Amino acid sequence: MKQKRVVLTFPPELVEQPMVYNLIKKYDLMVSILRANITANEEGRLVMEVRGKKNDVDAGMAYLASIGIAIQPLAQDIKWHEKKCIHCTFCVPTCPTGALQVDEQSKLVSFIKDKCIACEICVKVCPYKVVEIQF
């Protein structure tokens, strides 16, 4: 089983392609759409999580690339500026996936990139602009 979170950028002419349908039907992948910004005749962006057999995930990604979709790992678009963090734990209860955690002993907040789904709730909540998400 392989799991991957990716940001897909596709040109206007691909907006109407049944891309998700193909990933599910042809490549047997489980697809969760985390965020999407898609408008006809405009460049579209889609943040998704795909799960499936390693070969299927790789083949699915190769298919997306072959039709002209730019793929990049989600983690690349999220920055947690550790130096700005004052470890108040304000963000911790608002994080739906537990990507922002506080250590019981040190009381320091840490960010686990792989758990982040880029929902941006913490961006609004943090008074010190510690989290930056670039889409």
Next chain:
Amino acid sequence: MTKTIKEINERIKKGKAVVVTAEEVIELADAKGFKKAAQEVDVVTTGTFGPMCSSGAYLNFGHSKPRIKVGGGTAYLNNVPAYTGLAAVDIYIGATALPDDDPRNSVYPGSFSYGGGHVIEDLVSGKDVRMSGTSYGTDCYPRKAIETWINIKDLNEAVLFNPRNCYQNYNVAVNLSDRVIYTYMGMLQPRLGNANYSSAGQLSPLLNDPYYKTVGLGTRIFLGGGVGYVVWNGTQHNPGVPRTAGGVPRSPAGTLAVMGDLKGMSPAWLKGASFTGYGATLTVGIGIPIPVLNEDIFRYTLVKDEDIVSQLVDYSQSYPQVQPGSLGEVNYKDLRSGRITINGKQVPTGGISSYAKAREIAQLLKRWIAEGAFFLSEPVAGIPSADSGVSCKLLNERPMPKTRY
């Protein structure tokens, strides 16, 4: 067992003072026993690092040639308005001030990305700050406008002067309504979605000296990474609230007014903050040393998070409408566990005041004292305590006569 501040300072000078933090002292008393620990410890250091809106700095930027009197005119620092109702070139920049063109909450919820607190952080960071000012012009102060860069190192005075800091305990905020609300206690999710609290608890200065037996006017403190002083009780000082048997106020109580030389402070301990939907402010670091003058004073420093309780307050209705009553009481040990139970529901908790940074401040102050770089001061007057009759009152609004047109 009694000691005087003078004796403790002698021991600091000789490098012999025993200094521990408000966290360490709990373990020490457990290990050595109360009597022995009380005898040994000279100073207990405390700390807190949280947003404190009633903060600001006054600056004297020096006279220009020809002279201008911004007093009675206007002054802006990086587009944030400063108060000018003072002498010609004295201004006060408050932590919550916002640029005139900030959209505020007109596009709800506003982001308040840059305000007075951020100006203070920039100043203390040594960054150049753009100052513009206007005046009406007088015979002795003819100039009517000025626009220049200023830098903290060139100012005659830059003094942090905060009318209310260091709250002794604070509400725990929740939201009983059906929509997300944005408050100074942060974003509160509907139907008890989260609970936010704001106190350093067992490390908090005034919770370790609950009756203000050692802290008073003139107490030297750690302020914003530099040295400051307690100069008065803070505004809304409310020492008469109900207390636990150990003296801990069960709701927000005492406050302090503090000041110190901004030039000696650091951006690590003075940080501009933006609260979505609420406003801009300044997060301030404060550490207060408590001299262990007798066993009574020592006993208060042993307060633990589980001994400190606070009230659960609904910020959707009861806080804004000033409706009395609390949804219940919780202690800081439970709050810090990340989850509390309210009406049978598990509610995740978040802090606004940083415990990790409060700990760092108490450690820093401990080091300063142990190294002989910081001496305790004798207060010149006390702060009104629980029996003073001082209380924080609501406004008594009196109807104005209708103006006839």
